[in-house]
Amino acid sequence: MIDNLVIPLLKILIVLNATLVGVTYMVLLxxxxxxxxxSRLGPMRVGPYGILQPVADAIKLMIKEDITxxxxxxxxxxxxxIISMVPALIVYAVIPFGDKARLFGRDITLYISxxxxxxxxxxxxxxxxxxxxxxxxxxxNSKYPLLAxxxxxxxxxxxxxxxTLTLVSVILVAGSLSMVQIVRAQESSHVWFLxxxxxxxxxxxxxxxxxxxxxxxxxxxxxxxxxxxxxxxxSGMRFALFFLAEYANMIVVSSVATTxxxxxxxxxxxxxxxxxxxxxIPGWTWFLIKSFVFLYIFIWVRATLPRYRYDxxxxxxxxxxxxxxxxxLVVTGIVKVLLL
Amino acid sequence: xxxxxxxxxxxFFILFFAVLVVSTKDTVHSVLFLVLDFLFVAxxxxxxxxQFLAAIQVLVYAGGIVVLYLFVVMLVNLKRPPEAYEDPHxxxxxxxxxxxxxxxxVGAIATYGYASPAPALxxxxxxxxxxxxxxxxxxxxxxxxxxxxxxxSMLLLVAMIGAIVLAKREL
Numbered sequence: 001m002i003d004n005l006v007i008p009l010l011k012i013l014i015v016l017n018a019t020l021v022g023v024t025y026m027v028l029l030x031x032x033x034x035x036x037x038x039s040r041l042g043p044m045r046v047g048p049y050g051i052l053q054p055v056a057d058a059i060k061l062m063i064k065e066d067i068t069x070x071x072x073x074x075x076x077x078x079x080x081x082i083i084s085m086v087p088a089l090i091v092y093a094v095i096p097f098g099d100k101a102r103l104f105g106r107d108i109t110l111y112i113s114x115x116x117x118x119x120x121x122x123x124x125x126x127x128x129x130x131x132x133x134x135x136x137x138x139x140x141n142s143k144y145p146l147l148a149x150x151x152x153x154x155x156x157x158x159x160x161x162x163x164t165l166t167l168v169s170v171i172l173v174a175g176s177l178s179m180v181q182i183v184r185a186q187e188s189s190h191v192w193f194l195x196x197x198x199x200x201x202x203x204x205x206x207x208x209x210x211x212x213x214x215x216x217x218x219x220x221x222x223x224x225x226x227x228x229x230x231x232x233x234x235s236g237m238r239f240a241l242f243f244l245a246e247y248a249n250m251i252v253v254s255s256v257a258t259t260x261x262x263x264x265x266x267x268x269x270x271x272x273x274x275x276x277x278x279x280x281i282p283g284w285t286w287f288l289i290k291s292f293v294f295l296y297i298f299i300w301v302r303a304t305l306p307r308y309r310y311d312x313x314x315x316x317x318x319x320x321x322x323x324x325x326x327x328x329l330v331v332t333g334i335v336k337v338l339l340l
Numbered sequence: 341x342x343x344x345x346x347x348x349x350x351x352f353f354i355l356f357f358a359v360l361v362v363s364t365k366d367t368v369h370s371v372l373f374l375v376l377d378f379l380f381v382a383x384x385x386x387x388x389x390x391q392f393l394a395a396i397q398v399l400v401y402a403g404g405i406v407v408l409y410l411f412v413v414m415l416v417n418l419k420r421p422p423e424a425y426e427d428p429h430x431x432x433x434x435x436x437x438x439x440x441x442x443x444x445x446v447g448a449i450a451t452y453g454y455a456s457p458a459p460a461l462x463x464x465x466x467x468x469x470x471x472x473x474x475x476x477x478x479x480x481x482x483x484x485x486x487x488x489x490x491x492x493s494m495l496l497l498v499a500m501i502g503a504i505v506l507a508k509r510e511l
Contacts, residue, residue, distance in 0.1 A: 073366075073368070075369075076368070076369070076372070079372075115391060116391055116392070116473045116474060117391045117392050117394075117395045117473065117474055120392070120395040120396070120399065120474075121391075121395050123395075123399060124395045124396070124398040124399035124402075124403055125398070126403075127398070127399055127402075127403025127404065128375075128379075128398065128402055128403050130403070130407060131372075131375065131407070131410075134407070134410060134411075134414075135372075138368065138414055150415075153407065153411075157407065177474050
């Protein structure tokens with residue numbers, strides 16, 4: 001009873017809340033970091049150094065007027081933000097934040113579930129998220145959101161191919177689809193897959209930027225061309241759901257990259273015994289540190305790089321990343337056969 | 341017991357959404373009901389212990405093919421052209437004929453399927469040198485079902501080349 005029901009429910013509760021709090025503070029971090037990059041201070045008014053800004057933002061978004069355009073497709077218009085949000089959150093079910101912890105005399109695994117098809121589950125759930133964007137643009141019955149959503153979905157579908165192909169080469173190296181097993185494979189081979197699959201890592205990261213609609217691929221939200229993007233007609237909490245989904249997806253991409261390429265909860269250089277003194281730091285701390293580095297790079301890239309043009313983005317996706325990913329997969333397969 | 345309840349619950353939803361798919365007037369809504377239908381079918385696979393198939397069902401059907409349907413419905417079929425006059429009875433008769441043949445088929449499967457049980461499949465764990473849902477599917481595809489698998493991939497390759505040739509007149 002306790003093992004099957006209470007503990008998983010508690011884990012889900014903790015992970016969901018941590019994600020949502022993390023997302024709101026990601027927004028603050030982003031505003032701060034971009035401000036520093038531009039020699040500004042960023043939010044400073046609400047709380048010391050603007051630390052309470054996310055709370056103020058949340059209250060503002062909740063009490064704003066909730067508008068549905070008259071000519072909108074009401075049911076779909078309401079469902080679209082929910083469809084974006086749900087896949088972004090249920091992905092956390094298979095992400096391993098750590099190995100095992102002893103709490104109150106029980107061995108508790110620091111992941112909600114370890115299923116045999118973990119990575120495939122993440123890919124398939126993420127592929128459903130694209131509906132939120134398409135439907136938001138379509139149901140608004142307005143031309144800019146429709147154009148933005150078409151761009152967004154074309155972008156997502158294109159980059160999904162490259163990202164999934166890189167995942168296949170990681171699966172080949174690890175020999176498993178289970179997220180926990182992939183980390184264990186990195187433990188037993190004494191090397192992070194970042195060093196085994198550097199090309200796959202690069203493609204995954206670029207594809208991750210594109211799949212979360214982040215700069216320099218934030219084409220769907222190009223304000224100058226599209227007056228805001230696929231969520232132009234949304235206001236209040238429904239707009240906030242799209243916003244939360246984007247940041248939740250960023251955390252998902254960071255966590256998946258950490259698990260697949262940076263050894264998940266393992267300490268740095270798990271093969272060097274001289275660094276064994278680092279073992280006192282619990283695994284989930286390493287996981288959070290590594291994910292945070294990724295999230296910081298996401299923001300850093302946004303503050304640094306200008307936006308791609310749409311045709312450049314499509315060319316990069318189809319003519320560079322996908323061929324490279326296929327090449328990487330073939331080479332990985334050949335090396336794997338030769339080594340066996 | 342619990343499994344039976346889950347099975348009938350899921351089946352009810354699958355049929356319910358399937359009916360909505362064909363009865364809804366708005367084509368976009370009908371495509372969305374199709375997505376829901378596919379998700380419930382995936383749930384049915386999970387219930388049968390086929391997680392790999394469930395993930396593929398969501399990835400390929402719900403997340404891939406139906407997105408294309410949605411594109412086509414949204415962009416191509418925005419305005420329906422006025423239909424040419426057609427004898428309404430002809431369509432009704434065709435519908436009845438199709439429904440009758442499907443019913444006959446289901447009846448035949450239900451009658452003879454139980455009479456001559458399927459050849460007993462060996463337990464997966466006895467045949468395969470591997471464990472795990474994905475590994476077993478892969479093992480089966482590359483041993484017992486290698487030829488159908490290869491034929492299917494050839495078919496897909498031909499379809500892909502055909503699509504490229506159709507889309508691009510000058511290569």
